[in-house]
Amino acid sequence: MKRHVFNKPWEAYLFLLPWLVGLLSFTIIPIIMSLYFSFTRYDMANSPLWIGMGNYMTMYKDPRVWKSISVTFRYVLLGIPFQLSFALFLAVILKKQRAGVRIYRAVYYLPSLFGGSVAVALLWRQIFNKEGIINRLLSLLSIEGKNWIASPDTALYTLILLSIWQFGSSMVIFLGGLQQIPQDLYEAGSIDGAGKVRLFFTITLPLLTPMVFFNLIMTIINAFQAFTPSYIISGGTGSPVDSTLFYTLYLYINGFKQFKMGYASAMAWVLLVIIAAVTGVMFGIGKKWVYYDD
Amino acid sequence: MKRMLSSIPALIICLSLAVGCAGNSPAQTNSSQSAAAQSESAALQPAEQSASAVAESESAQPVENVEIRAAWWGDTGRNDLYQQITGRFEADNPDVKVICEPVSWTDYWDKLAVQTSSNNAPDFMGMHPQYAADYIGRGKIEPLQQYIDSGALNMEGWPEGVINTGSVNGTLYMLAMGVTFSSVFVNDGLFEQLGVTKPGFDWNWDDMKTIGTDTRAKLDAAGMDSSWFMADLSNNLNSWRYFVRQNGHEIYTADGEIGFTLEDVTDWWTMYTEFRQLGIVPDAATTTEYSTATLEDSLFSRDKVLAILVPVNQFKLYSTTFPDKKLSIIRNPSAAGKAVGEFPEGAHFAISSASAPEKKAAAARLMNFWINSAASLELFGLDQGVPGNTSLSDSYMPNLDEYQLQIYDFVEKLSEIGTPSTFPAAGATEVDALFKSIAESISFEQTTVEDGAQQFFEQAKTIVADNKS
Incomplete structure (x- = not known):
């Protein structure tokens, strides 16, 4: 079997070449370079200077790194449960074959299509400003709203709200999962006298755990890498008072605004380790609660 | 794993491209x-001429x-x-x-x-x-x-x-x-409407406090509680630079070292904290909200501040952008009995x-x-x-x-009194960002003036030293 791979005609590799060149020059080589840069002081103009673990030591002592990690973790931990529950809730509602259900599915998916975009981040600013829609609605109830986006204690929550709004792709995956659940299980359950809630928690949810697990992993990885919302809404600074300083944003500020590409590379590798560790833990815990029907 | 790893730089590049394009293409x-x-x-x-040529x-x-x-x-x-x-x-x-x-x-x-x-x-x-x-x-x-x-x-x-x-x-x-100089544009119309005597051509920080307080009272009386005398410039490094020069120092010395003292920072942020408490300048959230606003969308444009610090060359731009406002030019506030802050810019x-x-x-x-x-x-x-x-x-x-x-006329006048300044040292971009971030932290009362000033003084030194090696 193994020999077979090498017995392929050489022309095959010729056809693979464009992809190989792309993979090497845009993925593999940059990854290796960034690992090397992470051990150097490098400002992209002068040649890199080897400083060993210097960048990693500086990171350990840099309060803004810790601040950005805490902001990012709060974003991930608070945003994802809401995002996934909301996606599941809508998927259950939209599962039933009713008239116009396809239109609803499309409509609910829409925010995900442009959810992470610059335009929506700008829109978000308008909604949560001092004179934004939210405060106008509040003023109808005679409540004077604050400036949600420009206050350190609420700014991050507006970003979390923005992330919950992008539930579309998780919803589609849940929908697919729901439709695979055999109908006869529900029938058997109803005959045994289970109500809707009981059916959901004893049949739907357990059989859906592989989808929940998949969505969880994907959204966690995405959330750790979130950048646009904070970049646009805070004007690229993480303001107010670093309350929206995502890890990726601080990485960007170091690399591209302050010419510290070595430090930024070290940060990127630490992020990789964090994501890998979190994903690894998820897989470990996943074995305990994910039900595979085989 | 490879996918994740590769998507980090790719993400950043894509985003920066997207941001760049967004500002660019139209x-x-x-x-x-x-x-x-x-x-x-x-x-x-x-x-005919050019065609034949x-x-x-x-x-x-x-x-x-x-x-x-x-x-x-x-x-x-x-x-x-x-x-x-x-x-x-x-x-x-x-x-x-x-x-x-x-x-x-x-x-x-x-x-x-x-x-x-x-x-x-x-x-x-x-x-x-x-x-x-x-x-x-x-x-x-x-x-x-x-x-x-x-x-x-x-x-x-x-x-x-x-x-x-x-x-x-x-x-x-x-x-x-x-060649230009820093100046303050005053919305004369708004001052008249409120019945406040606007600052004279030569005015100082004490005047800013008295006139600002008077303005606050008149604004409140007119029900304009979300308008202020001037924008909060506590985070504006260039504005602070005039203040440092008024104290006889420079932010950077001619040899590219730090030239300001701890008092220069402390006094600046103490003064602005007072201005903020007195309602002469906006609260921190408002300042943050408008920090990235375009001219058309700015505090000045929306009549939320009566005066604004701008290089004088933009006077025509402001006058033509806001034809409904009656504008005039005065100097940046000076410090009574101290050195001149302005320099040719x-x-x-x-x-x-x-x-x-x-x-x-x-x-x-x-x-x-x-x-x-x-x-x-x-x-x-x-x-x-x-x-x-x-x-x-x-x-x-x-x-x-x-x-x-x-x-x-303004450039002529200021050319006579302005004194040359030094060239900012390498690392100035980072020092600028640091100044903004600490000033913001002080304005939101997350840091005291003393701690913030101390942090800025120490870290600015480190940044400049790092950029030398």
């Missing part, structure tokens, strides 16, 4: 449109086409104006095509840093002394002497002092767009050292056209201050409109 189409319109109208007048030169030697990218910062009005200037340049130089990349002031420095990092800086660009050291120190800016020697740049009529504003350690890197033009030789040459021609031709000055006027080419600006004097005359 403006670009704009520029090509107005450029086309411009060259059309220019071509109409001397139609072009035909001749085409037969003599084929025209080499060079495409250069030109970047500057500015607001809508300025961008329209500058695209007309590049349009005229293109009409005069059919072999050069100029692609304009106008951006707002804050985005400009983000974008330029990213472009420079990837060796993709615009061939012709606006440069500011505040940030220049970070680019010059990394060899990203082309020295200009060779273009003067070759005759591409003609420095006739330029006073030595104005040329030198673009020199670092004896090498000329950039040429002044014009101004933006500059520079050429990227990473560009191809033929693009650099074309960029030098554009620079020469921009600052040394009557055709350009007719449009450019005093938009960036009084032009460095004195013989040209003298001949332009009779054409000054009422706004430009006020700019000219």
Whole structure:
């Protein structure tokens, strides 16, 4: 079997070449370079200077790194449960074959299509400003709203709200999962006298755990890498008072605004380790609660 | 795992591209449109002449086409104006095509840093002394002497002092767009409406407190509780720079060391904390909200502040952008019995050292056209201050409109009292960011003035030292 791979005609590799060149020059080589840069002081103009673990030591002592990690973790931990529950809730509602259900599915998916975009981040600013829609609605109830986006204690929550709004792709995956659940299980359950809630928690949810697990992993990885919302809404600074300083944003500020590409590379590798560790833990815990029907 | 890893840099690059494009593409189409319109109208007048000239030169030697990218910062009005200037340049130089990349002031420095990092800086660009050291120190800016020697740049009529504003350690890197001074624009109409006596031409920080307090009372009486006397400048490094100079110091010494004292920072933030508490300047959240606003959307535009600190050259821009407001110019607040804070300032033009030789040459021609031709000055006027080419600006004097005359007078007056300042050291961009972030933290009462000032003083020293090695 193994020999077979090498017995392929050489022309095959010729056809693979464009992809190989792309993979090497845009993925593999940059990854290796960034690992090397992470051990150097490098400002992209002068040649890199080897400083060993210097960048990693500086990171350990840099309060803004810790601040950005805490902001990012709060974003991930608070945003994802809401995002996934909301996606599941809508998927259950939209599962039933009713008239116009396809239109609803499309409509609910829409925010995900442009959810992470610059335009929506700008829109978000308008909604949560001092004179934004939210405060106008509040003023109808005679409540004077604050400036949600420009206050350190609420700014991050507006970003979390923005992330919950992008539930579309998780919803589609849940929908697919729901439709695979055999109908006869529900029938058997109803005959045994289970109500809707009981059916959901004893049949739907357990059989859906592989989808929940998949969505969880994907959204966690995405959330750790979130950048646009904070970049646009805070004007690229993480303001107010670093309350929206995502890890990726601080990485960007170091690399591209302050010419510290070595430090930024070290940060990127630490992020990789964090994501890998979190994903690894998820897989470990996943074995305990994910039900595979085989 | 590979996917994840690879998507981190890819994500960043995509996003920065997206951000760059978003600011860029509409403006670009704009520029090509107005450029086309411009060259059309220019071509109409001397139609026969230029047609035959072009035909001749085409037969003599084929025209080499060079495409250069030109970047500057500015607001809508300025961008329209500058695209007309590049349009005229293109009409005069059919072999050069100029692609304009106008951006707002804050985005400009983000974008330029990213472009420079990837060796993709615009061939012709606006440069500011505040940030220049970070680019010059990394060899990203082309020295200009060779273009003067070759005759591409003609420095006739330029006073030595104005040329030198673009020199670092004896090498000329950039040429002044014009000479300007910081000033405060006052919304006279609003002061009259409120019945507050506006500050005089020469005023000081004590006046700011008394007039500001008076204004607060009158604003409250008029029910304008979300308007203030002036914007909060506690996070504005340049504004603080005048304050440091009033104390007889400089932020950076001539040798590129830290030149300010701990008291200079402490006093500044103490003063502004008081202004904020008295309601003379806006609360922290409002300041943050408007920190990235465009001119049309700014606190001043919305009558939320009565006065604003702006380089005087923008007086015409403000007056024409806000025709309904009655504006006048006064000085930046001075410190009673202390040194003068103001110094001759101004933006500059520079050429990227990473560009191809033929693009650099074309960029030098554009620079020469921009600052040394009557055709350009007719449009450019005093938009960036009084032009460095004195013989040209003298001949332009009779054409000054009422706004430009006020700019000219102000620059004349301040030239007599202003004293030269030092060049910001490498690392200035980072120090600037640090200043903003600590000032913000103080304004939100997350840090005390004393702690914040101490942090800034220590960390600024470290940054400057790190950038030396």
